[in-house]
Amino acid sequence: MFFNKLGLVAILLLAMSSNIFAQDTDEEIIIEEDLIEEEILEENEPTPVEEVSASKKITTEISGNIRGDYRFYPDDALYPNQEQEYFSAIFNPEFYISWDKGNQLIQFKGFARLNQYDNKQSHWDIRELYYQKVFKKWEFSLGAKQLYWGFTESNHLANIINQDDVLEGSDIKNKLGQPMAHLSFSPKWGIIDLMVMPYFRTLQFPGIRGRGRPPFILDNNNTVYESEMEEYNPDLAIRWSHSIKSVDLGISHFYGTSRLPFIAPIDSTNFSLVYELINQTGLELQATTGSMLWKLEAIYRISERKTIKATTIGGEYTFSNVFKSDIGILVEYTYDDRGNESINGLDDDFFFGLRLALNDKQSTAFLGGFNLDRKKGTLTYFAEANRRLGDSWKISVKTLGFENIDNTDFIYLLRNDGFIEVSLAKYF
Template identity: 30%
Template sequence: MARSTLAQGLSLLLGLFGGIGVAAAQTEWRGVMELEGRYFRVDEGRGLTGSVAGLLDIYQPTGDRDLSLIAELFYREDADDPRRSHGDIRQAYLQALGREFELYAGWRRIFWGVTEARSLVDTINQTDLVEDIDGGAKLGQPLVQLRWLAPLGTVDGFLLAGTRARTFPGQDGFPRIPFPIARRAERFPNGEQQRLDYALRWQFRAPGLDLGLSWFDGTARDPDFLPCLAEGSDFPNTDNGPNCNLQDAMPEQPLPGALVDLLQLLRLAPSDAEVEADTRQKVMDNLVLVPDYPRERRAGLDLQYLRGGLALRLEALLRERDGNWSQAAVAGAEYTLPGFFGTGWDVSALFEYLYDARDNDVFAQRFADDLFFGTRMSLNDLAGSVVLAGVIVEPDFGNRLFSVEASRRLWGDWRLTADVRVFSDLPDDPLVDLIDGQDRVRLLLQRFF
């Protein structure tokens, strides 16, 4: 599917190039090739894996200086996980620029947000989870965007064509999700994946101030997960797909009678407890998670205030699913000391508070009431060396997520990045199995051209 998607994107681009009718010599090409190695600490199985990936940026001008085509194509080949071997049209859109209005049509990646530990208000694009669990990689979204350069800020309107389903790693990939994901059984509102959603955003900028207000009404990008009985299992109603009615797995009560009691007494028939235990084990062996993408409305606020070396940041979210409203927020500060004690380095201290009131979502519970502490160091050397380190702490239980990322340029067009992620003191909770055992070390070598 990934290869066909990429092939369709290439065909589309070639068709657009031909339709625009400009010389190929005018096309600007840029790209990056990368070699990645990852090591995961796992109890069993192979924890070392590698992959290669490429990203191609294309800029195609036209005879009209205000009209152009921009594209970004991505492909990764993973040595162990077939689901991580995938391609995507990150971007491929026509851009028309005017004095007061701008129009974009095609696949785009749109980012909203200002905070470091978690991007709450970032809504438009679907997460490419096979790339990493941090949510930084996004799939391209087909859309039409109209921008009004208003006197008091910028107003964007988005018409979103369909919903991209989230990618998930396979059984041999990472993160090691304890139950299989039934990707082909995904559920969408009214059974429609290709439907039109919309979003609005107003952004205002003044000296030292960035303010954004957004509204989204459409299919949620982060799914709920329904526990279901796998297709093709021996349970009822699994012939044509997973059955999410777990009541069908409950055994029928044995007929009362002296004969049944006598057979159980003589151990010629299983006891009621043994029947229930066997059924529970059979359910666990055939349990799959079905992603469910409900309708969602969300209002977002992002705010950043800069004064000297201090940056104050806030992201707040109000969202509704199935008539239930919930709130979430990330608030914090970053203070930068330039030329740190004569070293020539720029060193920043970061602090953020993470809150999420949605208690029925596994991933939201990771940020229900947490604190983030971090530091960013720019060495200001010729190699462009940068180090970012941080920890997210849950104060009540003490579980922590440590992360360190460092990168520097090796030669003119080469860059090396190393990052480490460690989970510590996680509580004994089945929900935590979704992130436990994902301690990771990654090395990334990139060549830009």
């Protein structure tokens, strides 16, 4: 009902201004420093339809993309009913409207995927749909939002607000929209964010015909909550962040339902996902010294069952203007005392990566790397490359693979699910 009301407000405001809007299209080029996903192209495409009413001072922007994916799994499926080739169609619409000199706005980002075989992977989500009001140094938002915390590349320990969209694969930037009330205060000594989240969203795994799942089906029927209020237990979070010269710092605390469950056996063939109540304190740090970025994320988590400590530390060195290109070398190390309980398998792992930006008109970019378990020798690797075609198209290639997987790791159950994916997107 909350999403419906916000959507209705957005539609009414758009209708009021539709007769006096004028279209304007520009081009911008921005290369994001995070994982190479759709952000790298979005601002290389023509800017969204921008319409302004001089009398009512309303600005709207409509943008998004339509994408086709082809994914091929070289290895035979481990479990029945799985395929080796999958086609998908994806739609990412975006809408923005502001008024009151930009002090009030409504932001919407949607997502929908239609998968060729798996009904669970055919899904939709409201990534963002919120109203925001600015009062000088204060900002108040109400609705579904996505918030990203942290600086490291291989693991985002402190980034706890939004649930992972596991149906979209292993990319840690794919997040579900989180309903919240968000208050932000910006004094001279930093930014204070306070969030109240009334509803929790569980992990969703592929269905029986999907790849990237364990042999047992994990669904909401076997979900266990520590809180008697289950998914309606209120979550609270507070964060202070600040930039001091070449240092970016963030300190946060979260109380509520853990976004990552642990898997508990029910019997020999059935398992449940158990979501605990936790207190988690997080630290994010990034420091720049010349061409070097030093990065740190650490958490300290307390629950009734156990106390967890985890750290990711490392850096990225960039060689600039090498044949007009930028080359970044990344090295990180993760220690997580959850051990084999960690679903992503990062408990004592080194990460080595390479980032390349050609700085050409087509915004050609590449990011690749691998995680190596220090003791077990487990190796997971990935590579992503994309290039703009003309003014509004982008082609992307992605691969993910596993080698020497230890049979005590959760990802051992996914060991044949390495893939190669080709995507073609049209932006508007």
